[in-house]
Amino acid sequence: xxxxxxxxxxxxxxxxxxWWANPAxxxxxxxxxxxxxxxxxxxxxGKRAVSTFPIATGEYYKYDYSEGxxxxxxxxxxxxxxxxxxxxxxxxxxxxxxxxxxGLLHVADHHISPGKKQWTWGNTDFGKAWDRNLTDEDGPYIxxxxxxxxxxxxxxxxxxxxxxxxxVQYFMPYKGVGRVKNATKDAMINFEIQDGIGKILFYxxxxxxxxxxxxxxxxxxxxxxxxxxxxxxxxxxxxxxxSHGDPEGYQIIARTKDxxxxxxxxxxxxxxxxxPSPADxxxxxEDLKTTEELFLGAQHLEQYRHATSEPADYxxxxxxxxxxxxxxxxxxGMLLLRRGHFQEAKAHFEKAIEKQTWKxxxxxxxxxxxxxxxxxxxxxxxxxxxxxxxxxxxxxxxQGSGYYHxxxxxxxxxxxxxxxxxxxxxxLRNWHNMKTRTLTLGIKRILNAEDSSFLAExxxxxxLYMGLLYEKGKRDAAMExxxxxxxxxxxxxxxxxxxxxEAGLYEDAxxxxxxxxxxxxxxxxxxxYIYSLLGENDMAKNCxxxxxxxxxxxxxxxxxxxxxxxxxxTRINESGAYAYYYLGNLLYDKKQYALAMSHWETAISLDxxxxxxxRNLSIAYYNKLKDKTKALKAMEKAxxxxxxxxxxxLEYDQLKxxxxxxxxxxxxxxxxxxxxxxxxxVLYLEYIKLFNLTGNYEKxxxxxxxxxxxxxxxxxxxxxxxxxxxxTELALLKMKDKQYSEAIKFLTSTLTYPENLGEGKLxxxxxxxxxxxxxxxxxxxxxxxxxxxxxxxxxKGSDKPNLMLYYNDQPSDPILYQGLxxxxxGDNKLSRKCFSSLKSFGQKHIFDEVxxxxxxxxxxxxxxxxxxxxxxKVSYCEYLMALGEIGLGNQETARELLENILKRHPDYxxxxxxxxxxxRDL
Numbered sequence: 001x002x003x004x005x006x007x008x009x010x011x012x013x014x015x016x017x018x019w020w021a022n023p024a025x026x027x028x029x030x031x032x033x034x035x036x037x038x039x040x041x042x043x044x045x046g047k048r049a050v051s052t053f054p055i056a057t058g059e060y061y062k063y064d065y066s067e068g069x070x071x072x073x074x075x076x077x078x079x080x081x082x083x084x085x086x087x088x089x090x091x092x093x094x095x096x097x098x099x100x101x102x103g104l105l106h107v108a109d110h111h112i113s114p115g116k117k118q119w120t121w122g123n124t125d126f127g128k129a130w131d132r133n134l135t136d137e138d139g140p141y142i143x144x145x146x147x148x149x150x151x152x153x154x155x156x157x158x159x160x161x162x163x164x165x166x167x168v169q170y171f172m173p174y175k176g177v178g179r180v181k182n183a184t185k186d187a188m189i190n191f192e193i194q195d196g197i198g199k200i201l202f203y204x205x206x207x208x209x210x211x212x213x214x215x216x217x218x219x220x221x222x223x224x225x226x227x228x229x230x231x232x233x234x235x236x237x238x239x240x241x242x243s244h245g246d247p248e249g250y251q252i253i254a255r256t257k258d259x260x261x262x263x264x265x266x267x268x269x270x271x272x273x274x275x276p277s278p279a280d281x282x283x284x285x286e287d288l289k290t291t292e293e294l295f296l297g298a299q300h301l302e303q304y305r306h307a308t309s310e311p312a313d314y315x316x317x318x319x320x321x322x323x324x325x326x327x328x329x330x331x332x333g334m335l336l337l338r339r340g341h342f343q344e345a346k347a348h349f350e351k352a353i354e355k356q357t358w359k360x361x362x363x364x365x366x367x368x369x370x371x372x373x374x375x376x377x378x379x380x381x382x383x384x385x386x387x388x389x390x391x392x393x394x395x396x397x398x399q400g401s402g403y404y405h406x407x408x409x410x411x412x413x414x415x416x417x418x419x420x421x422x423x424x425x426x427x428l429r430n431w432h433n434m435k436t437r438t439l440t441l442g443i444k445r446i447l448n449a450e451d452s453s454f455l456a457e458x459x460x461x462x463x464l465y466m467g468l469l470y471e472k473g474k475r476d477a478a479m480e481x482x483x484x485x486x487x488x489x490x491x492x493x494x495x496x497x498x499x500x501x502e503a504g505l506y507e508d509a510x511x512x513x514x515x516x517x518x519x520x521x522x523x524x525x526x527x528x529y530i531y532s533l534l535g536e537n538d539m540a541k542n543c544x545x546x547x548x549x550x551x552x553x554x555x556x557x558x559x560x561x562x563x564x565x566x567x568x569x570t571r572i573n574e575s576g577a578y579a580y581y582y583l584g585n586l587l588y589d590k591k592q593y594a595l596a597m598s599h600w601e602t603a604i605s606l607d608x609x610x611x612x613x614x615r616n617l618s619i620a621y622y623n624k625l626k627d628k629t630k631a632l633k634a635m636e637k638a639x640x641x642x643x644x645x646x647x648x649x650l651e652y653d654q655l656k657x658x659x660x661x662x663x664x665x666x667x668x669x670x671x672x673x674x675x676x677x678x679x680x681x682v683l684y685l686e687y688i689k690l691f692n693l694t695g696n697y698e699k700x701x702x703x704x705x706x707x708x709x710x711x712x713x714x715x716x717x718x719x720x721x722x723x724x725x726x727x728t729e730l731a732l733l734k735m736k737d738k739q740y741s742e743a744i745k746f747l748t749s750t751l752t753y754p755e756n757l758g759e760g761k762l763x764x765x766x767x768x769x770x771x772x773x774x775x776x777x778x779x780x781x782x783x784x785x786x787x788x789x790x791x792x793x794x795x796k797g798s799d800k801p802n803l804m805l806y807y808n809d810q811p812s813d814p815i816l817y818q819g820l821x822x823x824x825x826g827d828n829k830l831s832r833k834c835f836s837s838l839k840s841f842g843q844k845h846i847f848d849e850v851x852x853x854x855x856x857x858x859x860x861x862x863x864x865x866x867x868x869x870x871x872x873k874v875s876y877c878e879y880l881m882a883l884g885e886i887g888l889g890n891q892e893t894a895r896e897l898l899e900n901i902l903k904r905h906p907d908y909x910x911x912x913x914x915x916x917x918x919x920r921d922l
């Protein structure tokens with residue numbers, strides 16, 4: 001496999017996530033992970049949690065394995081879990097089914113492919129529900145993941161402009177060998193000793209004659225030697241006596257008839273190794289000591305594309321301390337360039353070069369000059385860019401890319417021979433650069449100096465590269481093969497046209513876009529931009545106007561060149577609302593929020609029916625201006641313009657909630673739009689929640705029972721929470737009417753989830769509330785023995801509250817019911833401990849600063865309107881304080897706290913539930 005970065009718009013370094021394969025392997029209770037023998041520790045996605053392996057002896061993925069559990073066995077892992085090998089010097093990883101006596105193995109050079117990872121959803125209800133959703137018939141499954149040029153899945157590596165990285169890896173079935181001790185693509189081996197008998201297990205992926213298997217003991221004596229004929233249809237299994245019961249020092253060798261070692265393995269003495277420490281979060285910019293740390297911190301956030309931390313904060317803190325720092329100026333300049341701030345980026349590159357050439361006019365690295373050339377190209381300063389790129393060629397690491405860009409600029413000036421000279425120099429540095437090869441062929445075609453051998457050679461290197469196929473089609477006067485390869489994908493045509501456009505080969509660029517047809521508005525805008533470069537403004541305007549009339553669905557501009565394209569469109573066709581809309585979208589993505597809002601506002605001033613622009617403005621008004629009212633008005637306008645779009649209804653309802661619209665009013669509105677409500681699970685779930693909030697528990701349960709939910713990331717636990725809530729509240733109504741047997745049925749139903757909810761139960765979801773109320777029911781029925789059993793169950797679990805952010809965090813509400821259960825059991829000391837822990841936790845943490853987990857790979861809620869973490873934390877702490885006050889008997893204080901929460905969040909379900917608790921006498 002070859003990966004190449006041909007898009008210089010990604011600039012200095014393209015952040016590429018090079019874990020490549022992710023096969024799903026069916027598993028059962030007999031399945032286990034096949035990690036190399038030197039893997040003694042595994043980590044989670046963010047390296048924030050570490051476990052010994054294969055025997056876990058502590059907490060991993062918030063589950064207690066302290067008794068010592070073999071987590072290599074699928075059946076022993078109850079929660080969603082990643083295993084990422086902390087380190088291995090072996091070349092394999094796999095998964096094996098002991099029942100089928102077969103498995104899947106991955107083999108790749110660990111120097112290039114160090115990443116070894118497996119993922120399971122867990123062998124409990126929760127995991128099996130996800131398995132049902134993600135497989136047709138053969139779940140459950142394990143995801144086997146591998147990384148190349150990265151340690152593991154959350155790690156990234158750099159792919160530089162026009163750089164090529166090559167790797168080979170094999171996924172292959174195998175049988176009989178079980179827990180592989182070593183493997184290559186040709187063979188795999190296992191060796192075990194038990195009760196003085198050695199067992200060798202051997203399998204080959206091909207057919208071999210006279211393979212010799214040797215086992216040499218620690219004294220150097222051969223204790224087993226035999227030759228076999230092997231095929232992939234069977235495996236070798238041999239038992240033999242051994243002189244030493246300890247496998248340490250034994251060597252196993254598989255040798256071909258030509259005396260070449262096909263595979264070998266030596267048992268090393270197991271040394272006690274320290275378990276790696278979890279990764280530390282990156283400190284805040286002001287807490288880092290040096291400008292070097294600030295640069296590396298910013299680079300880390302960019303490299304890992306961090307979701308919640310801003311690299312600019314680290315660059316700016318460093319530049320505040322030293323405005324002349326070369327690396328900080330270059331790094332921040334690149335960040336600005338990627339975000340379309342061309343003029344500002346240029347200033348920082350110039351500052352970096354000023355420092356770099358402080359004492360030496362010929363710097364060691366050419367990167368700053370190369371980056372300056374890039375930004376000057378975007379600014380249309382071609383002569384300056386030519387000088388900058390030429391200077392970058394003085395340094396080896398930027399020669400290949402530098403010469404390519406010099407060729408582009410020379411070609412734009414129609415200096416084709418010089419362009420060919422530069423392309424030749426570029427190819428000498430990167431023989432597989434397909435952009436360079438394509439442009440070489442294009443120029444030779446223009447000069448009538450076609451080179452069929454060079455074209456054939458190029459296509460042999462990369463038979464699918466679209467530029468080569470275009471050049472072949474032009475030479476053969478047969479474009480059908482080219483268009484078939486492009487697959488009616490607009491982005492293929494846009495990408496290729498950009499190559500020719502940047503070289504000034506505008507006729508070719510237009511020809512390519514003509515072949516694309518009108519499958520995206522971007523095609524028309526690209527054409528308009530090219531005509532504007534040719535000075536044909538009337539043709540340009542016609543193309544821009546055509547783009548305005550095309551379907552905007554799935555049109556997502558994202559390239560920096562498109563900033564220039566849409567700026568050109570708004571200049572030539574000032575009445576083009578969609579050009580402003582698209583430009584706003586592009587700039588918002590580049591974090592130019594104020595300018596994006598300005599363009600959206602211009603768009604709706606030109607076309608007041610542009611619903612999506614209103615919707616995008618609502619997001620910007622809420623998230624960036626913190627104006628909830630203005631956001632709601634914009635979203636209302638969007639929804640009224642497109643009342644048949646369920647996403648708009650969802651987001652309109654979400655903004656109503658954030659503007660404290662009473663749940664009753666929201667429910668009434670949704671009930672008049674039921675066809676839309678039922679189209680999206682997240683919207684339908686909100687409808688159900690509103691039933692629960694307004695006391696319509698039977699309707700909530702009925703809606704839950706007659707809908708098939710599909711899980712979504714960020715929605716974990718939400719459907720089942722409404723299910724438990726409705727059943728619990730129905731049970732409490734039955735208890736109020738003294739229908740205790742009916743109440744017990746409802747409460748028992750909360751303990752398991754029906755399949756249509758799309759989600760199973762996590763082991764850490766406590767049932768204290770159900771057990772407590774079941775105990776109360778039996779108590780009321782006079783069955784004191786059963787009542788006590790359930791009060792005992794209700795008193796179990798952690799009595800330590802926490803700030804719950806994610807679906808697999810332990811909820812704190814059940815602690816109230818633990819305390820109430822202890823009270824029923826007559827243990828007032830433990831009862832008061834539970835209540836006091838809730839109250840004191842809330843009081844202690846209400847003033848804390850709260851942030852998302854630095855290592856989180858996803859946010860706890862999938863919501864385009866950003867949550868106010870501080871406000872949510874205050875409400876949560878007040879809620880826990882209220883629960884504590886309820887238990888301690890301070891009802892009025894509890895009511896005041898709960899009502900205070902509901903003033904800010906009328907849909908705070910826990911507060912609503914416990915206001916009702918105070919009003920009941922159960």
